[in-house]
Amino acid sequence: MKKKHKQLILTLTSLTGGIGFGLLICFLLFPPKKTIVQSSVQETTTSQSALVETDSQEPNSVPTDLHEIVQLESVSEQRIALYQMLENKSGEQIAELLESTLTFDSSENLYSAQRILFAELVRVEPEKALELIWETERTRWGTLLDEVAIHWGLEAPTEALTAFASLKEPWKGRAIKTFFQYQQSLNESELADLTDSLNLTNYFAHWAYEIELAQVLHEPRSAFKLTLEADISAFQKNRVLSRITRHWIEQTRTDDIKAKLNLVFEVLGDTRGFWDPVVTEIAKLNPSYVWEQLTAMSQEIQTRFGRSVFNVWVESDPEAALLAITDPEYLDSNDGNMSYMLYPWVRAISDRFLEHISLIPEDEKQSAIRIAVNHLASSLPPEEVLTLLAQLRERGFDTSEATDSFVQIWSRNDALAAVEWVVQNMELGRYDGSWMLNYAIDELTIVDPDKAMELALEQPVNSGMDYAVVNKLLREGDFEKALALAPKVRVLQWYEPIYNRVAYFYIGEGKIEEALALEEKVEDSEKPRFYQNLVWNWLYSDADSFLENLPNFPTSEIRAIVSAEAIRTQQFSDFLTEKELEFVRSFVPNESD
Structure with missing residues (x-):
């Protein structure tokens, strides 16, 4: 751990001590809220006082039945009765009482x-x-885990952290975080050694980072730099950067936008997008005003931050946002950003797309139509999307690209309906509809390969769709169905023979015997080509197996053809050693002379 982290933790420990340390961290890192965790430690000191209170109660006034105690409306009366019941009870007896409450009706x-x-x-x-937590209602797990983490961590920190290390996420992270927040039994060095022995160093480092972050949260430049250097995931960094920015905005003026953006550019401008959550939070103040300030800054800053501001603005006022990016002066200097800006805008107005399409620059309309259709396809019935496409065509727009894209999405949800529509509307897609039909049949193959083959065979031979059905099954690993449909595939001169294709996938799976057995399905005149086509993939996947089987190929002619192919393949690869290559050459008459 860094020295400054050690000094910081030791300082905090000496200043706060005990339970106060945990409460300080909660106050610094999390928004104030009335949680069970914050009051949990107080339970430690209330049990004795509750028992004292029972001395002043009339003997008959305190219920002794657990079900009756749970139903008491007064929290203090319930506590008094419970502690009286628990007096001198063993752990096993307390566990039995707790287990019995798991059958009670839920209530506060x-x-x-x-x-x-x-x-x-x-x-x-x-x-x-810890074991009983998972038998309660799931909504209670977090709160009860906090209870266990606090009390066990205070009483037996080593045993507690060891147990928490074996939990699954997100409970593991939550328990460890709570343990750290309330820990006072171990000093910083002991805690570091313990977390290291349990392979929890990253949790400890994250906790130490958050402590340090709390100290510099009022200094955005330092907080941003600290976060960039922190050993946490990109997702966590983005969340923390947003939090830092919100705190920064709450504590400072909101009209100094240029100063804020300049600081962000200085610290985060050269990072891989870590400025986005920061600029997004700034833009939320007043996106149109932030945009106005941004466009008065350097071109480099505009290019870097423009999309982040625009994405916020378009959610609240898409019309004004689009007018801003289509302004001639803006386009002259930011033309390359238009396509990036278009996507969030179209998504924001997709349900009113026809009303706004006239606002889109002519050379961007095709992309805008595709974006809108794709976005709507995830939420509207196919019939409504098809109606929109028809309306766009009536207005003279080219929708072929958008139609292809829509069919791709539709096919994933209802491949048969998509295929049936496509075969009746081939002229509406690109390349005479072949692209969208290929994709739809590809998806149909997964759910109904026989129907897919039936429809594929209705297409022209040179479409290759029947071949594609078998190929899809092979890619899905369904060799049995692929072999069953392979005989139906029509021969195409420029396609790899279908059984070679099956053999290719068999070899890739290490099923050499199955691949070689396919020779029986090939005409005698095609067998040399069958073996020859196996060479590259076989050498790539398992050269040892290739060398082992080479002497056993049916004829000397096939052995020579295959060996010659292996020698040619070696010219562009290093699959074989020189000694292995000499062995292969021995099967080629001209090579061995």
């Missing part, structure tokens, strides 16, 4: 009672308490 009263039972059980049987 039940939750408060379970909290007390968990807090008491974790002091005597922490492993059992």
Whole structure:
């Protein structure tokens, strides 16, 4: 761990001590909220006082039945009754009481009672308490895990952290984070050693980073730099950068946009997009005003931050946003950004696309139509999207690209319906509809290969769609169905023979015997070509197997043809050693002389 992290943690520990340390971290890092975790430690000190209170209660006034206790409306009365019941109880007995509450009807009263039972059980049987968490309602897991992490971590930190290390995410991360926040039994060095021994160094480093971040949160430049250097994921960095920016905006003026953007550019401008969450938060203040300020800055800053501001603006006022980026003066200096800006704008107005299409520059209309159709295809029935495409065609727009793209999306959800529509409307797609038909049949092959082959065979021979059906099955790993349909594939001179294609996939799967067995399905005149076509993939996948099988090929002619092909392949690869190459040459008469 960095020295400054150690110094920081030791300083915080000496200043705060005990439970105050955990509360300080919660206050610094998280927005104030009334949580069970924050009040949990207080339970430690209330049990004794609750027991004292019972001395002043009339003997008959305190319920002794757990179900009756849970139903008590008064929290203090419930607590008094519970602690009286728990007095001198063993861990096993407390666990039995807690388990019995799992059958009670859900209520706030039940939750408060379970909290007390968990807090008491974790002091005597922490492993059992952790085990019982997962038998409660799922919505309670986080809160109860916090209880266990706090109390067990205070009583037996090594055992607690060891147990938390074996949990699955997100519970592992939550338990460890809570453990760190309330830890006071181990010093910083001991904690670092323990996390290292449990392979939890990254959790510890993240916690230390957040402590340091809390100290510089009021200095955005330092906070941004610290976050960039932190050993956390890009996703986490983006979230923290947003949080830093929101805090920055809350604490400073909101009319100094240029100064803010300049600072962001200085610190984050050369990063791989880490400026985006920051600029996005700034833009939320007033996107049109932020855009106005941005366009008065350097071209480099405009290019870097323009999309982030525009994406925010387009959500609140798409018409004004589009007018801004289609302004001639803006286009002259930012023409290359238009296509990037168009995407969020079209998505924002896609349900009113026909009303706004006239605003789009002519050379961008084709892309805009495709973007709108793709976006709507995920939320509208196919019939409504097809109606929109028809309306666009009536207005004279070319929708072939958008139609192809829509069929691609439609096919994933209802391949048969898509195919049936396509075969009746081939003229509406590009390349006479062949592209969208290919894609639709490809998807249909997954759900109904027989129907896909039937429709493929209705297409012209040179479409190759029947071949594509078998090829799709091979890519999906369905060799049995591929072999069953392979005899139906029509021969195309420029296509690899279908059984060679099957053999190619067999070899890729290491199924050499199955690949060679396909020779029986090939005409005698085609067998030399069958073996020859196996060479490259076989050498690439398993050269040892190739060399082992080479002497066993049916005829000397086939062995010579295959060996010659292997020698040619070696000229463009290094699949074989020199000794292996000499072995291969021995099967080619001219080579061995």
